[in-house]
Amino acid sequence: MSSVTLVNSLSGLLILTSLLVIEVKQSRMSAIMYSIQSVVLVLIFLALAYITGAEQLYWWAASAFVTKVILVPLLLYRALSQAAEAEMPRNALGPTLSFVMAAIAVAVSFVVINQIQLKAAVPFKPALAVSMAHFFFGELCILTQRNLFKQVLGFCLMENGSHLTLALLAYNAPELVEIGIATDAVFGVIIMIVLGNQIYKTLHTLDTGKLNTLKG
């Protein structure tokens, strides 16, 4: 298997792990599935670093390992553990519908990415389409989940999608740029978790359906 094929195949695994993040029955397991997905992302960064010879991608892989494989999943696991499983609001979509939506997202992204003429993007078009699909899938997760912290996971999925796009198209960006994006994303998740915890302590629910006092 060539390195390029490896990158494209690993990207496919991202969609599979996303489905697991969304559909796994125990809420706190979602955080573990997200951690597994981030391992796949780290492997893609390493493979890309090997192919392109871009040293900074090794740093990307290292920072993604610390933040996305360990830190964010740990915070989300703890956040999801504070409420009893029976109190957790359910996903509006079932597994079948989620699978269908994922397939549609991938198909649409393939059509869109096919129109891009960038030379650097040509070998990685499948991975690029998957990264875009992953981004949309994360958004779908936010729209369909009623659990506060699962919405945060949806954001994490979106962020993994855009992070992969960045790695495929702009791996040679100045390091400070990657640091800025990664820091912002981690801070974003931390702030959402702090706010979610505050909501749970004040309102005793993780159900966004109950956040409905502001209307009109």
Added chain:
Amino acid sequence: METNYLTWLLLIPLILSLAAFAARWLKGFTRPVVEAAHLLSITLVLLMSLLAVRDVAASGQILSPGHWLHVDALSAIFLLIIGVVGFLAGLYTLSYTRHDLESGEFDLNRLSLYYGLFSLFLFTMLLVVTANNIIMMWVAVEATTLGSAFLVGIYGHHSSLEAAWKYVIICTVGVAFGLYGTILVYSDAVNVMQTPGTAVLWTEIVKNAKALDPSLLKMAFVFVLVGFGTKAGLFPMHAWLPDAHSEAPSPVSALLSGVLLNCALLVIFRFGIITDLVVGPAFTHTLFLIFGIVSVAAAAFFMFVQRDIKRLLAYSSMENIGLVVLAFGLGGPFAGLLHALNHSLVKALMFLTTGNILIKYRSRSLDQIKGMLQAIPVTSVLLFVGAIALVGTPPFNIFVSKFLIVASGLAAGYVWLMLLSLLLLSVVFAAFFKVISSTLFGEKPDGIAKGEYGWLTLAPAAVLIILILVLGLTIPPQLNSLLNQAAKLVSTNLVNSNLGGTSFAQTNSAGLLPGLAEVKAWLTPLVSWLP
């Protein structure tokens, strides 16, 4: 022109924000320390912003060493807004938070958190308007959400936490679209320029824009418009806006409505300039026209049925941001930028006035706010002047910019669209007429004592009234020159690429494009009094 003080412009509010956070441990001194840090922060930001605007007016643009920070005429206008509105809202907040301390809404820890976040919020907005690195621009926009989310939820009530959650989740997701668009533009630029270090700079991308891939740029701009349009409160991505703007403390609402929405717009316009250079203006203008008019229409009807005064003002912000975007779609960036500035001042005035109403009535409901002329007569006058200014009554500033937007539309041949806009603006007028008639007159409720809270709750609003009146009567030559420079930045490429479109800058200085002579003849007597 290269300068070091742009870095200090950012560092000062950041350092003073950390000082305010740390002041919570200075028991007994917390309040004087945070207030001193806050005053220093807003004053220095105002002075340095004015300094930067002056230098831009003199030399066209200023850059930091390394060119990661950049202020040109376009961003100078937004920097001016941050400096002025940030200072006046910041001044007002001193008395507002003292009231919150007295009423038990705040303790000293929360006060320190509030002031720390206030300066942090200013820092993030300054970073948005000064960033030349397009990816740092995104980082800054995202940071504005993270910096202000806790300000929205600072009271910790059910409704404020709900608003903060919606704000964070909708804006973070929205701005993620912006990141996607930014990455696409950067990757295309690096493909063309082959130098990653410079391909990330907006000033360099503009220079090389003609070589970029048109289909990629179109896709990227859609992502950018949806992403940063969410932050700007454009319909239909506006869902967070009425909640966050109404639940935040009033001085923060003034910053959110008067400043933050504009910062997001600036980023859209920056990418719009690049896109126009690559694919011509028709693409962005069409999108601007659609999002602009739909936002105005939706906001007008939401305002008409609204019974919560702060939500009504939040929808009014959506309406005015829609007008700014519409102006850009019509090819009238001069009118659009002037309207952005005018709206910021008037909306800050309105939110500060609403703060006084909240202090007195402890309610935002129009059903409970009655007899203001008896209870708080000075605030009543401020609210009245703000409302008539906001709907576009002469001699106030918004009349001028709304007039110029309509004039730009007519000059560009969008007669029906302008008629529709005027119809929608009459709905807005009716909504504010209801507010004035319902709140100012009648008997004040029992238990509401007569009297204002203090001069510091009135002085910043009074300064704002002077500014909106002055800008209604004349546009100072320096500001006019800055607006013309900014309008040229946006529309130079249209002239160069011969793809049509007009701006008021062009109508004002170089004449209308061929084929619009009759409209020009009709408009000339109407606009001749302008500087």
